Amino acid sequence: MGRARAIAGLLLAGFAACARVPGQEVPDVRTPLVVVNEMLRLAGVSAADVGYDLGSGDGRILIAAARDRGARGVGYEIDPALVAESTDRARRLGLADRVSFLQQDLFEADLRPATVVTLYLSPDLNRKLRPKLLSELRPGSRIVSHSFDMGDWAPARTLQVSSNEGSHTLYLWIMPATR
Ligand SMILES: C[S@@+](CC[C@H](N)C(=O)[O-])C[C@H]1O[C@@H](n2cnc3c(N)ncnc32)[C@H](O)[C@@H]1O
Numbered sequence: 001m002g003r004a005r006a007i008a009g010l011l012l013a014g015f016a017a018c019a020r021v022p023g024q025e026v027p028d029v030r031t032p033l034v035v036v037n038e039m040l041r042l043a044g045v046s047a048a049d050v051g052y053d054l055g056s057g058d059g060r061i062l063i064a065a066a067r068d069r070g071a072r073g074v075g076y077e078i079d080p081a082l083v084a085e086s087t088d089r090a091r092r093l094g095l096a097d098r099v100s101f102l103q104q105d106l107f108e109a110d111l112r113p114a115t116v117v118t119l120y121l122s123p124d125l126n127r128k129l130r131p132k133l134l135s136e137l138r139p140g141s142r143i144v145s146h147s148f149d150m151g152d153w154a155p156a157r158t159l160q161v162s163s164n165e166g167s168h169t170l171y172l173w174i175m176p177a178t179r
Helices: 001-017 033-043 062-069 080-092 125-135
Strands: 049-052 070-079 099-103 116-119 144-145 156-163 164-174
Touching: 033 062, 033 116, 033 156, 049 062, 049 080, 049 144, 062 070, 062 080, 062 099, 062 116, 070 080, 080 099, 116 125
Parallel strands: 049 070, 049 116, 070 099, 116 144
Antiparallel strands: 144 164, 156 164
């Protein structure tokens, strides 16, 4: 019982620590690298792509997309320390000309240049983002979300992936020509 309370307390503290924009609570956790690779594979990311990671954390998704697949990308992240960490890592890996990280609310992003959008947010934020994705992304653009769906917008594919942290569900949507 004591252990369960302690775990619940830690989880609540994690959510509280990440409630950086009022009403937009997102846990401060990272996508395990093995799952990052599966997200990029599910979206079919290549050197022709421009990836946008909305809530880019430590930048791992876009850095892997640039390093392993030659893609370009832009990350939107509200935590300045994470933006600095991502930017520094990209520079040290010689990827600064391919990926950049902006300290900005993801709802302010202009998504029109994106061909792939990656998300690991929350059920609520995904649903709030849906109209923006549908109005700004071009036909054929792909969206991959780690763990969270888009309500009644059925994904084109789902994939179950295991990591040493457990099992992860990935969702893929492809922007239709008409909305
Ligand atoms: C669960 S983490 C995912 C990080 C990374 N995309 C990954 O998969 O490892 C979500 C990130 O979104 C950021 N975030 C939450 N709300 C945001 C907002 N409104 N605008 C920009 N970033 C936001 C948080 O600071 C956090 O770093």
